[in-house]
Amino acid sequence: MSLIDYFAIHVVPKMYRGKGALHPSETGRLTEAVSCVREYDVNIFFIRKGETLIAIDSGYKNHPGLLKECAKIGVDPAKVSALFLTHADPDHAGGLDIHQENHFNNAVVYLGEIEENYLNNTYHRKKIGPFGLKNSVTIQKGYRVLQDGETVTIGDIKIQALLVPGHTLGHLCYLIDDTMLFTGDSIALNKDGGWCFFDIFNYDSKLNKESLVRLRERLDLSRIRYVFTSHNGYTDDVRKAFMHIDVIPDLKQKGYVFDETAPYDCFAVKG
Numbered sequence: 001m002s003l004i005d006y007f008a009i010h011v012v013p014k015m016y017r018g019k020g021a022l023h024p025s026e027t028g029r030l031t032e033a034v035s036c037v038r039e040y041d042v043n044i045f046f047i048r049k050g051e052t053l054i055a056i057d058s059g060y061k062n063h064p065g066l067l068k069e070c071a072k073i074g075v076d077p078a079k080v081s082a083l084f085l086t087h088a089d090p091d092h093a094g095g096l097d098i099h100q101e102n103h104f105n106n107a108v109v110y111l112g113e114i115e116e117n118y119l120n121n122t123y124h125r126k127k128i129g130p131f132g133l134k135n136s137v138t139i140q141k142g143y144r145v146l147q148d149g150e151t152v153t154i155g156d157i158k159i160q161a162l163l164v165p166g167h168t169l170g171h172l173c174y175l176i177d178d179t180m181l182f183t184g185d186s187i188a189l190n191k192d193g194g195w196c197f198f199d200i201f202n203y204d205s206k207l208n209k210e211s212l213v214r215l216r217e218r219l220d221l222s223r224i225r226y227v228f229t230s231h232n233g234y235t236d237d238v239r240k241a242f243m244h245i246d247v248i249p250d251l252k253q254k255g256y257v258f259d260e261t262a263p264y265d266c267f268a269v270k271g
């Protein structure tokens with residue numbers, strides 16, 4: 001197992017138990033068009049419009065529950081025609097890794113142009129002391145890269161890529177049909193609104209805060225109906241989702257709990 005996978009599966013869960021930092025939506029239908037699968041602490045989102053099915057992110061490598069959870073929401077991952085990665089971290093892109101079975105095998109994969117550097121390991125994911133953590137995900141060539149602001153149309157679904165660097169340098173948010181915003185790991189959400197995503201996971205938290213301010217400025221918030229996050233569920237209170245984006249929740253503070261309603265440990269196996 002690579003260092004970053006070990007970090008994601010064994011270190012993070014222990015560090016974050018009881019802090020309420022991670023509260024993904026349970027597998028199910030969220031809105032008219034959007035459903036999700038929960039894998040431990042993260043969501044894969046599916047957007048359906050007519051015959052067209054697309055996905056945001058692919059979850060973990062070898063997650064044992066993927067097909068069972070997809071079946072619960074009536075989704076066949078082999079029918080996903082386009083899959084949009086917010087970024088290349090193992091909890092988002094792992095499901096496409098070539099060293100495991102890729103259940104999204106008919107999807108055209110899209111990711112940010114800059115994010116490709118993590119797949120090629122021309123960028124380190126994070127420096128921890130003298131160690132540069134490398135990304136551990138390898139995906140099949142043939143994916144398409146998206147530039148900031150670029151729009152693609154799949155069936156009747158319009159997807160706009162918005163570069164929001166900070167968590168990773170090529171992290172994208174996706175605005176779908178001008179009404180649904182998928183923020184990946186840029187925003188952490190609780191009952192008080194949206195915050196800058198947790199510092200420890202970010203490549204550059206200051207940059208993430210600046211990127212979120214820029215994102216808010218370039219969006220027409222009055223047209224957006226829902227804001228989705230990858231680790232903290234979603235909200236229809238769009239203004240609130242941007243309320244605290246210049247503040248990083250301090251998980252190191254003793255006794256601090258970000259979201260009282262979050263599971264104690266998202267990685268615990270359900271009995």
Ligand SMILES: [Zn+2]
Pocket residue numbers: 042089091092185230231
């Ligand atoms: Zn993540």
